[in-house]
Amino acid sequence: MKEEFYFYDKQVVIKSNKGICQDSEELIKSELLKKVLQKYLKYLKKKDSPLLGIFKDILESMQEEFILTSFLLLCKDSSIEDVSKTNSQFALLLRDSYLFHQFIERLYDFWRDYERFFIKYDLEEDESAKSCEKPYRAFNQTIEQLNHLVRKTYRNICENVTGDHPRIYRQVPAGCQVGLITTGIDYQLPLVYKKVVRDIPLITQILIEPPLIINPLMNKRAGQFEKVDTNPLQEVKINPRDWLCFPAKVGDLIIYFYFYNKFIGLGTALANLFELASGKELLRMPEAIYLFGVPPASLQKYGNLPTVFYDDEKNNLLVAALPARDEMGYFGYIKKMILTLHNIVMMKRGRLPVHGAMVRICLKNGKSANLVIVGDTGAGKSESLEAFRVLAKEYIRDMTIIYDDMGSLEITEEGEIKSYGTEVGAFVRLDDLQSGYAFGVIDRSIIMSPHKVNARAVIPITTLQEVLKGYKVDYFLYANNYEEVDDSHPIFKEFFSAEEAIAVFREGARLAKGTTTEKGLVRSYFANIFGPIQYKELHERIALRYFSKLFENKVKVGQLRTRLGIPGYEQKGPKKAARELLKIINE
16 A cells, blocks of 8 residues: 545545655655645635745746745755756746745645644554564654654755744644554454444554644534434445544443544544553454444435434444534534443443543542532533632542543442443533633643634543442532522532432433533433433333432432533632532531
């Protein structure tokens, strides 16, 4: 396979099973640079940019990208005086050295405006990797080498054009921001599914140059995921060369997430949310598979919003699919469908899925508590965890986040209720978090749509060991984001019966915060449309049993008024709620 590259909107994907460009000459002669030049010139012409003035009086018979490539090859090593002497057309290009320098600067910016991904296929074929004790380190060095080569080439050309050198150097990832190692795999799947996904490369390692900022096609999710009676993959035909597989460890489940390369930015962002499965984990059949970006025509029979999954009971496998449509280009469609599949498996195992956050808090006075805060998107789960972090210096000796969005409850053989998580990261809404929060974790963040409402960041927050450990539940709270606080509506209200509590949790009321297309005061069954609503009869039986057990075990069950949905309380509401909880724990 020779080097290939593909442009998807403002993303460029470079694929190779060989090495990268080794020097500036090879870089400048590459087909990729030629394509970037063509796109750049088209962009300038559309704007009628003054930068096109460098081509004034240039012979019409000379293609602009050809003369530029020829010029850049000379200019990387020689001064503009020497280059001008080699060709009269070059002298015309350089008559205004400042304008030409700006042309090069904008070309560099134009390239870096793309989200850039490098996919390395079949690393074992690379002789340099074979000779390396740890092949993945050779790959990491390859990405660093590519970034260095692009910066070096750009700087040499600019210095030769200006006759000067910069005093300030910015070591930006000028080549690729994300590198992926992939390999072939004999998927442990029933034949009917192998026929669809066969030859799709599986990701074994991801390298990210954070902070990674991507701008997805959408920044909101609509509707819910529908359970269908027919297999959505029956009519799907895809080109495996245009797809990748992220084998996600979702709690103790393995879910194969396949994505069309048009959505590679969203697909690789999962690296901050789930660990990659590896080794023996890939030798067993996964609990679910999910294809994101299939040809829309193959899902037309499911209506206008075909966000569907199928329960293949015969093969004991959950199967999901979404079409390659721009309106699906939001991370929530990936994360929430994966968690929906997880929740269904949990219910079949007798566990109660929880749409919420869990944190273990150890106070400075020696007291501790494990809190589960239940609530739909925008209710204040993540914001309450952040409020605890802000208060940590004053009250807290240690704080461990078990999960930020989705977990499950289990009744152990001893009759104890324990909770487990799903993700090692969090998909947080930046608008409502404390000022400066994003900057505190920016060195590891993947930031999405920072210039829009519902700006988000995917950040690692815990470890798989904590997610799978299983923590006893001391507090089980519903996050109420819509009610004011007064004497009759305290910040924390404890329930004293399973019937009273389950009525509030079942109603699932919240004030929509703009994270989906919902508006105003809305209700969702147990604040969890990700599995329970599709398996309502099964979930209802499980919920009744678990709520009875919570009260039997004297777990504090109540309602926490975060007021996140009330204007002016986006930050101080969760902070006051967290402070009240600390006071109760301290009693």
